[in-house]
Amino acid sequence: MSRFTGIPSVPEGVAGEWQAKLLGTIKENIELLTGQRGERDLASKAVTKGDVTLRSVPSSVFSGVTARGDGFEITPPNEPTIEVAALEDFVTLINDTRLLAEEVRLLRLTVDALIAQIRR
Numbered sequence: 001m002s003r004f005t006g007i008p009s010v011p012e013g014v015a016g017e018w019q020a021k022l023l024g025t026i027k028e029n030i031e032l033l034t035g036q037r038g039e040r041d042l043a044s045k046a047v048t049k050g051d052v053t054l055r056s057v058p059s060s061v062f063s064g065v066t067a068r069g070d071g072f073e074i075t076p077p078n079e080p081t082i083e084v085a086a087l088e089d090f091v092t093l094i095n096d097t098r099l100l101a102e103e104v105r106l107l108r109l110t111v112d113a114l115i116a117q118i119r120r
Helices: 017-034 087-119
Strands: 071-074 082-085
Touching: 082 087
Parallel strands: none
Antiparallel strands: 071 082
16 A cells, blocks of 8 residues: 655645646545545546555466467368368367466456456
8 A cells, every 4th residue: 555645735825826727626635536626536646566466376277379280181082282280289289278268367357356456
């Protein structure tokens, strides 16, 4: 949690009217951003580094695609040659896709948790 000190008001007679108004407005904006203005819903309060945390950071399991597409060539009669991947490569591709889907799910949970904290 961030800590901020209060800002004193501009003393009367020290600055001209426009300077006092300008400094007073800056003071009010800073108090709104730091949550010191007494706003009940804290809608104007800025999100600071100390406000955003994650209880656990998901561990990455996906390291990249390992399927290669190696396979066979099939030449039907009177047709062009067709390249077909081996069953082993299909299985590897399916496993790579599952790992990638899990990685995306974990990243989505992390982003959702961060967004929920920022909206508080």
